[in-house]
Amino acid sequence: MIALTNLAKSFQGLPVLAGVDLEVPKGSFTVLIGPSGCGKSTLLDVITGVCPRDAGELSWEGRPRQDLRDAAAYMQQNDLLLPWRSLLDNALLPAEVAGRDLPAARRKAGELLVRMGLAGFEGHRPHMVSGGMRQRCALVRTLMFERPIILLDEPFASLDAITRRRLHRLLLLLPTDFGRTILMITHDIEEALMLADQLLVASPSPMRVRGRWRLAQPKPRRPEDPELLRIRGEVLALLEDAEGGA
Numbered sequence: 001m002i003a004l005t006n007l008a009k010s011f012q013g014l015p016v017l018a019g020v021d022l023e024v025p026k027g028s029f030t031v032l033i034g035p036s037g038c039g040k041s042t043l044l045d046v047i048t049g050v051c052p053r054d055a056g057e058l059s060w061e062g063r064p065r066q067d068l069r070d071a072a073a074y075m076q077q078n079d080l081l082l083p084w085r086s087l088l089d090n091a092l093l094p095a096e097v098a099g100r101d102l103p104a105a106r107r108k109a110g111e112l113l114v115r116m117g118l119a120g121f122e123g124h125r126p127h128m129v130s131g132g133m134r135q136r137c138a139l140v141r142t143l144m145f146e147r148p149i150i151l152l153d154e155p156f157a158s159l160d161a162i163t164r165r166r167l168h169r170l171l172l173l174l175p176t177d178f179g180r181t182i183l184m185i186t187h188d189i190e191e192a193l194m195l196a197d198q199l200l201v202a203s204p205s206p207m208r209v210r211g212r213w214r215l216a217q218p219k220p221r222r223p224e225d226p227e228l229l230r231i232r233g234e235v236l237a238l239l240e241d242a243e244g245g246a
């Protein structure tokens, strides 16, 4: 389990994270949803040590940690692919850095690129493909880290609804296939309801966790499931209330 207690972060004296408490159970798919600018990317940056926290505690599997940079693969909001490398070579980067067996990694990366709908584009460089394709490649690269924790910052933001749904099915295999623990950020409530075992709603800046739902429905889920529709209503009410109230 990842546990964050009273995590705080300010930039130039302005609080962005104002005492964030949350738990991500091991092997779960936790989704965090919240208004733009509320501090979601900052939260993942602090968890991974991209920037240090000011206060609060972080632990993984019961052990306090400075950050999770060694345990987590982090897909940042912008894709950060290397422009001079092909999609396949971008996806291979984690295996190269870790010194893993390259022929095996090449096979695995190739398979994942195909599963993401990128067959035939393995040799293209990032500027030759669309934003959504770059995102999918960045997701493959993230999976290639082979770390127990996956942190995803709006991984599907530039994808159409159909491609999104296909990738959802793929992501759903991760916890069961590989025992990964996932924390994902999204703006898309439908996406959150389809994927989350635990759904967290963030307040506007400075961020706290304002609401939490456990979703036990088996996946893949039906969007018209009455229980999901009820939760959807509650989440929307909280998000709208936050926008009006704060």
Ligand SMILES: Nc1ncnc2c1ncn2[C@@H]1O[C@H](COP(=O)(O)OP(=O)(O)OP(=O)(O)O)[C@@H](O)[C@H]1O
Binding pocket: 011, 012, 016, 035, 036, 037, 038, 039, 040, 041, 042, 043, 077, 205
């Ligand atoms: N390195 C930084 N220096 C100064 N301010 C920062 C820095 N990083 C983030 N901020 C500020 O922190 C606040 C939260 O930003 P953040 O990117 O975490 O929001 P977000 O919830 O991810 O937004 P979005 O949904 O639009 O991606 C913003 O006001 C932003 O300007």
Ligand SMILES: [Mg+2]
Binding pocket: 040, 041, 042, 077, 153
């Ligand atoms: Mg963000």
